[in-house]
Every structure is written in C-alpha cells, then in structure tokens.
Amino acid sequence: MLLKKVVSALLSLSLLVGVAGIQVYAEASDESAKVDQTSSATNSEQDVTTITYQDYDVIPAEGLSNNYLSEDQLAESKVAGLAAGVYFIPGIGEVALLVTGGVVIAGATYYAGSVVYNKVKAYLSSKDAADAEIAAEAAYKEAKKNGTKTGTHEDKYPPFNNLLTKGKPRSSEDLYDSKGLKQRRYYDSNGNADEDIDYDHSNADGSHTFPHRHKWINGVRSK
Structure with missing residues (x-):
C-alpha cells in the first residue's frame, strides 16, 4: 500500500515537471521567435534606410x-x-x-x-x-542688317554730341540732337564700333542721301 502511494507521488511529480518544462520551453521558443522577428525587422528597416540609389553609380x-x-x-x-x-x-x-x-x-x-x-x-x-x-x-547681325535696335540699346541726348567707339557687346546706341535722331551705332561682340547709320549731318554739296551707312574696320570708320 505504501509502495503504491510512493509510485503515485513520483508519477505526479514527473508529470508536473514535464508540463512545466514544456511550458517553459514553449515560452522560451516564443520569446526567441519574437527576438528573431524583431531582429529581422530591424535589419530590414536598416536596409531600407541606409541603402539608397545614391549608394550606386548606376x-x-x-x-x-x-x-x-x-x-x-x-x-x-x-x-x-x-x-x-x-x-x-x-x-x-x-x-x-x-x-x-x-x-x-x-x-x-x-x-x-x-x-x-x-x-x-x-x-x-x-x-x-x-x-x-x-x-x-x-x-x-539680324538687327544690324535691318537697321533696327538691338536687344541691348541706349539713347544718347545732349549734352552728348558724339557716340563712343566702345560700347556694350552686341548693342546699339542712338544719338539725338535738337532736330531728332542723328546717328545709330552698332557694337560688335567685343564692344567695338562695328557700323554706323547716319540719319542726318551736314550735306552742303548734296553728296549724301539719308540714311546711309559707314562700317568700322580696325577702329577706323570708312568714308
């Protein structure tokens, strides 16, 4: 009778330990899985945030x-x-x-x-x-050919009585006197006098018709 009680107690104890062991193992496995998932998620987030197109040349x-x-x-x-x-x-x-x-x-x-x-x-x-x-x-060149003002243009009024031989690159200037427009001058890409259109000046012998043109060559205005 005593032997049966001892065996029964041992069996109960072993079952209790077995169930507890299984529960502990299961809980440990769950925690391990959670750690693995967290680690994987962290690694994935790191991959997304740290690896961008800028890390590659092509x-x-x-x-x-x-x-x-x-x-x-x-x-x-x-x-x-x-x-x-x-x-x-x-x-x-x-x-x-x-x-x-x-x-x-x-x-x-x-x-x-x-x-x-x-x-x-x-x-x-x-x-x-x-x-x-x-x-x-x-x-x-188109403006100069047509005798029109360039995109960059200035008007000169008295006391100006002469246009300079240097101006803004690819520009034009008009000289006015008391009677109106007297002369238009074009300046080339280097800002040098390039061509004049004369609208009015002394013409005692009547040899000029207006408007007429004069080219500038090497800093000298042609006749």
Whole structure:
C-alpha cells in the first residue's frame, strides 16, 4: 500500500515537471521567435534606410530596356513622357534626359552625383552656353542688317554730341540732337564700333542721301 502511494507521488511529480518544462520551453521558443522577428525587422528597416540609389553609380533604368536604346525605344520613351530630350555627346554616346531627373545611357540611369551624370550636365551646360552665344550673334547681325535696335540699346541726348567707339557687346546706341535722331551705332561682340547709320549731318554739296551707312574696320570708320 505504501509502495503504491510512493509510485503515485513520483508519477505526479514527473508529470508536473514535464508540463512545466514544456511550458517553459514553449515560452522560451516564443520569446526567441519574437527576438528573431524583431531582429529581422530591424535589419530590414536598416536596409531600407541606409541603402539608397545614391549608394550606386548606376542602376537599371525604370521603364526602359537594359539593352542599348534603339531609335524605336527612344521614340517610345518620348511618347511615354520619360525623356525630355535626346543628345549625342562625344565620348559618351547617345544620351536620353529623363523628365524625372537623371540621364539614360545604354539602358542604365545615372543620377546626380555620379561621374557620368556630372560629365553629361557639364557638356550640356557648355553646349547651352555655346548655343546662346550663337543665337545672340545671329540676333545682333539680324538687327544690324535691318537697321533696327538691338536687344541691348541706349539713347544718347545732349549734352552728348558724339557716340563712343566702345560700347556694350552686341548693342546699339542712338544719338539725338535738337532736330531728332542723328546717328545709330552698332557694337560688335567685343564692344567695338562695328557700323554706323547716319540719319542726318551736314550735306552742303548734296553728296549724301539719308540714311546711309559707314562700317568700322580696325577702329577706323570708312568714308
């Protein structure tokens, strides 16, 4: 009888320890899983916040082929509104400018800060400056040809009685006297007197008709 009680007590004790052990293990496993999940989430957050496009010099172009852009692809990119312009740049090749920022070369997009992007922007800046220079010269020559005022123009009134031989580059000046417009002078890209249009001056022998022109050559006004 006593033996049965001892065995029964031992069995109860072992069951109690077993259940407690299982519960402790389960709780430990849950905590471990939570730690793993937290660690994974933390690592994911770190990946998202620390790894950005700025860490790369080149990333695949979104919406464009990873192969070299064909004429059809460039045309499609324009239709889709992705490309703001397409240029051929010596030493680089065909370049598509995206309206969203960045440049596409051979299927890869380069963003601000990359060596290639900076090189492209520097070239385009110099090209824009050159284009602006060409346009300014063309506008100046057109105004001079037509005898009209240039974009940069000044009127001179008495006590001014003569126009200077130096002025603002690609500009014009008008000289007035008591009777009205007397002379218009054009200044070239270096600010040197380039050409005059005379509207009125002494003409005792009647040898001049008005208006008439005089060119400036090497600082000397022609007859």
